[in-house]
Amino acid sequence: MDSQSLDIILFGATSFVGKITTQYLLTEVGLGRDVKWAIAGRSLGKLKQLKTELGPEADALPLIVADSSDSNSLTKMCQQARVILSTVGPYALYGESLIEACVNNGNDYCDLTGEAYWIKKMLDKYQLRAQKTGARIVNCCGFDSIPSDLGVYFLQNISQQTSGSPCNEVKLRVKAIKGGVSGGTVASGIEMAKAAKKDPALRRKMGNPYLLCQSQRPSIKQPRILKPTFDKDFKAWTAPFIMEAINSRIVLRSNSLKQHNSSNSFTYGEAVLTGRGRKGYLRAWAVTLGLGGFAIASKNKFLRYLIQTFLLPKPGQGPNPQQQLNGFFDLRIMGKNNQQTITVKVTGDRDPGYGCTAKMLSQAGLCMAFDMSRSELPGGFWTPSTAMNNKLIGRLIASAGMTFEAIES
Ligand SMILES: NC(=O)c1ccc[n+]([C@@H]2O[C@H](COP(=O)([O-])OP(=O)(O)OC[C@H]3O[C@@H](n4cnc5c(N)ncnc54)[C@H](OP(=O)(O)O)[C@@H]3O)[C@@H](O)[C@H]2O)c1
Known part of the structure; x- marks a missing residue:
C-alpha cells in the first residue's frame, strides 16, 4: 500500500468492541467510496475470519497484521493511514508502543482507554514530541468520556x-x-x-x-x-x-x-x-x-x-x-x-459500552480525518471536546443515534 493511502485503520478489529466497530464502519461508510479504511490486528487468521463473518460486502476490506510487541509492524501500519483507532487493551499493558509509533510518525490517534494513570504516563512522556511531529492524540473516545x-x-x-x-x-x-x-x-x-x-x-x-x-x-x-x-x-x-x-x-x-x-x-x-x-x-x-x-x-x-x-x-x-x-x-x-x-x-x-461506543469511536476517527485541519488543531494530547468540539457533536447526532439538547431545569 502507498504511504498514507488510507484515511483510517482500526487496530484491534478482532476484539469484542473492535468487531462491532468494524460492522458499524462497513454499514456507515462502506467500501470503495469516499472513506478509505482498513482493519488491523495481530492475527491474520482472526482478521480473515472476521471478514468472512461480515459477508461479501466486506470482500474488499484491506487487512493489516500488526502486533503491539513488534514496533516495526506498528510503524509500517502507521505509515499507511492518517488516523489510527485502537481497541487493543488493557492499554496500560499493550498501548504504549502504538502511541510511540503514532507520535513518531505524526498520525492522529483515538482510543477507548479509561486508564487515567496510563494517559498521564503517555502525556508526560510523549506530549512534547507529539507537538513537534503534529500527531494529535485523543484518548477516551467511547462512553468514557x-x-x-x-x-x-x-x-x-x-x-x-x-x-x-x-x-x-x-x-x-x-x-x-x-x-x-x-x-x-x-x-x-x-x-x-x-x-x-x-x-x-x-x-x-x-x-x-x-x-x-x-x-x-x-x-x-x-x-x-x-x-x-x-x-x-x-x-x-x-x-x-x-x-x-x-x-x-x-x-x-x-x-x-x-x-x-x-x-x-x-x-x-x-x-x-x-x-x-x-x-x-x-x-x-x-x-x-x-x-x-x-x-x-x-x-x-x-x-x-x-x-x-x-x-x-x-x-x-x-x-x-x-x-x-x-x-x-x-x-x-x-x-x-x-x-x-x-x-x-x-x-x-x-x-453504552459497545453499541454506542463503537459509533462514538468511529465518528471520532472520521471527524479527525475529515473535519479537523492541522491549522485548527495542532499536534499534542487532547480530550474529545478540546479536539473535536461541535463538529463531533454534529456527527454523533447525525449518524450515531445520540442526542444533545437543553431541557427545562
Ligand atoms: N471507553 C469505553 O467506553 C470502552 C468501552 C468498551 C471497551 N473499552 C476498552 O476497550 C478495550 C477493548 O475491550 P474489548 O472488550 O473489546 O477487549 P477484548 O475483546 O479482550 O480484546 C482485546 C484485543 O486486544 C488485542 N491484543 C492483545 N494483545 C495484543 C498485541 N500484542 N498486539 C495486538 N493486539 C493485541 C486482542 O487481539 P486478538 O483478537 O488477536 O486476541 C484483542 O483484539 C479495553 O481496554 C476496554 O476497557 C472501553
Missing part, C-alpha cells in the same frame, strides 16, 4: 451564549442506563486495581482529580459521591457512578485546556440517580455496596480469580447483539452560573 466531556462542552456553550459566562458548578447525573460489560473492560479495571495495590505513590496519584491537568492543583475541593447522598437539585437519591473516576479527570482537563473557568472556581462530579423516597435510598445503597464489593474483590488475588473465572465475561466476550440493541443511556448535566441554572440531556440509543 465522550458523553460527559462533550455534554459539559455543550452546556458551557449555552451558558456563554445566554449569560456571557460559563457555569462554575456542574454535575452529571445518570438518569437511566442499560448495558453490560466485556472481558476487555473487566481486564482493564483489574489491571488498574493491581497497579494501584502494588504502588502506593501511584495510588495517591490516581486519587488526584487534577491528574491530567497541566496547571498546579487548585485549592477548590471537587465533589465526590462515595455513598448514598440526597441531591437537592434533582430531588432524588444518588449513588456512586463507576465511570466518574475517568470522566471527571477528562472534564477537568478539558476545562484547564479551554480555560473556560478559572480552575479555582470550577467543580464537576458524577453520580447515578436512584429515585425518591425509601426505594430510592435502598437502591442507592444497593449500587454503593455492589461497587464497593467489586472494588474490594478486585484488590484481592483469590477473590479476583473467583470473580474473573466464574462471574465476569472473558476477553473477547460481552453483551450479545440483542442486549446491545436493548441498551441505552440517558444523562442529565446541570450547571449553575451567576444568573441561571441550565440542564442538558445527553442520550444514546444502544448499550
Whole structure:
C-alpha cells in the first residue's frame, strides 16, 4: 500500500468492541467510496475470519497484521493511514508502543482507554514530541468520556451564549442506563486495581482529580459521591457512578485546556440517580455496596480469580447483539452560573459500552480525518471536546443515534 493511502485503520478489529466497530464502519461508510479504511490486528487468521463473518460486502476490506510487541509492524501500519483507532487493551499493558509509533510518525490517534494513570504516563512522556511531529492524540473516545466531556462542552456553550459566562458548578447525573460489560473492560479495571495495590505513590496519584491537568492543583475541593447522598437539585437519591473516576479527570482537563473557568472556581462530579423516597435510598445503597464489593474483590488475588473465572465475561466476550440493541443511556448535566441554572440531556440509543461506543469511536476517527485541519488543531494530547468540539457533536447526532439538547431545569 502507498504511504498514507488510507484515511483510517482500526487496530484491534478482532476484539469484542473492535468487531462491532468494524460492522458499524462497513454499514456507515462502506467500501470503495469516499472513506478509505482498513482493519488491523495481530492475527491474520482472526482478521480473515472476521471478514468472512461480515459477508461479501466486506470482500474488499484491506487487512493489516500488526502486533503491539513488534514496533516495526506498528510503524509500517502507521505509515499507511492518517488516523489510527485502537481497541487493543488493557492499554496500560499493550498501548504504549502504538502511541510511540503514532507520535513518531505524526498520525492522529483515538482510543477507548479509561486508564487515567496510563494517559498521564503517555502525556508526560510523549506530549512534547507529539507537538513537534503534529500527531494529535485523543484518548477516551467511547462512553468514557465522550458523553460527559462533550455534554459539559455543550452546556458551557449555552451558558456563554445566554449569560456571557460559563457555569462554575456542574454535575452529571445518570438518569437511566442499560448495558453490560466485556472481558476487555473487566481486564482493564483489574489491571488498574493491581497497579494501584502494588504502588502506593501511584495510588495517591490516581486519587488526584487534577491528574491530567497541566496547571498546579487548585485549592477548590471537587465533589465526590462515595455513598448514598440526597441531591437537592434533582430531588432524588444518588449513588456512586463507576465511570466518574475517568470522566471527571477528562472534564477537568478539558476545562484547564479551554480555560473556560478559572480552575479555582470550577467543580464537576458524577453520580447515578436512584429515585425518591425509601426505594430510592435502598437502591442507592444497593449500587454503593455492589461497587464497593467489586472494588474490594478486585484488590484481592483469590477473590479476583473467583470473580474473573466464574462471574465476569472473558476477553473477547460481552453483551450479545440483542442486549446491545436493548441498551441505552440517558444523562442529565446541570450547571449553575451567576444568573441561571441550565440542564442538558445527553442520550444514546444502544448499550453504552459497545453499541454506542463503537459509533462514538468511529465518528471520532472520521471527524479527525475529515473535519479537523492541522491549522485548527495542532499536534499534542487532547480530550474529545478540546479536539473535536461541535463538529463531533454534529456527527454523533447525525449518524450515531445520540442526542444533545437543553431541557427545562
Ligand atoms: N471507553 C469505553 O467506553 C470502552 C468501552 C468498551 C471497551 N473499552 C476498552 O476497550 C478495550 C477493548 O475491550 P474489548 O472488550 O473489546 O477487549 P477484548 O475483546 O479482550 O480484546 C482485546 C484485543 O486486544 C488485542 N491484543 C492483545 N494483545 C495484543 C498485541 N500484542 N498486539 C495486538 N493486539 C493485541 C486482542 O487481539 P486478538 O483478537 O488477536 O486476541 C484483542 O483484539 C479495553 O481496554 C476496554 O476497557 C472501553
